[in-house]
């Protein structure tokens with residue numbers, strides 16, 4: 210069970226629909242592995258439900274309901290899926306949200322060597338940061354990427370130590386870009402991480418354009 | 427309509443493809459979902475189209491609704507939120523799949539400890555009402571104005587660390603309020 214979780218502001222961003230795609234994917238993958246955070250996000254989503262309840266209704270067209278009813282025959286209803294028995298088989302390494310992005314059917318993945326002892330799979334470009342899968346050889350240090358934003362490492366297999374802390378499957382380690390430390394993969398096998406390095410937020414809107422001028426983005 | 431009546435409508439759709447139940451839900455929710463989407467930046471025409479899509483999704487997915495897991499409003503909120511990301515932000519929404527074999531299941535909660543849905547909603551609303559203004563303001567900006575925590579820091583000219591720590595305080599208070607009490 211995960212011990213290190215994304216902090217509250219990332220769960221609020223996710224529940225309110227405001228995560229960047231890169232961090233949204235990281236949070237969703239953690240949620241698959243962490244029932245505690247899944248429940249917490251569910252409670253935050255209930256805030257969204259309260260928002261819908263409290264919304265002043267905005268009149269819809271008179272023909273709106275008729276249009277919807279006319280489409281019902283074409284909108285095939287999905288059947289309830291019976292709960293799978295979880296005893297069967299080993300859990301796949303990649304939870305579903307991440308699997309969708311990698312387009313990989315099983316655990317056969319197109320790893321490419323990056324440095325000796327480190328392999329990598331880059332994900333397609335996402336908003337909010339760069340995302341990649343890293344396989345770090347037993348006992349090797351985990352490389353750092355940019356030094357502009359925070360970095361997040363979600364462990365998918367194996368584990369690593371950072372000082373006194375040990376991170377295993379489902380755990381999220383956050384490296385502040387100012388912090389200088391050197392996480393090292395466990396010695397008993399490779400560690401597979403989903404790593405996101407956050408791009409500093411690009412500001413939007415008129416005030417944002419002015420801010421971007423100052424920050425050179 | 428109260429929450430039980432709304433949940434019954436969804437269950438009638440799932441059981442009998444009940445068009446009258448769908449019409450009832452539509453008249454209740456489509457104007458509210460439209461209001462939510464307009465609030466978060468959709469123009470009236472787009473918000474109307476998306477609200478219709480959201481309600482059609484309710485028709486298609488009615489069998490997946492479980493009133494023990496969430497209220498109809500919360501379920502609809504998540505559908506509307508995801509459509510907003512797809513369409514207004516033109517991004518993919520990383521989907522959590524409840525049937526994913528990699529999903530780590532929650533430990534079952536004893537029935538005498540679990541809070542029922544309506545009591546949980548009432549506790550949540552009470553807890554939000556009791557939050558200090560500076561904390562509830564952040565939740566309002568996140569949910570009602572669609573701002574991420576870093577966008578809130580910019581919009582309110584607050585240090586990022588201040589926004590983060592206020593959100594953590596608010597989150598912990600809500601969590602404590604909703605923890606099953608013995």
Ligand SMILES: [Zn+2]
Nearest residue numbers: 211214243246
């Ligand atoms: Zn967690």
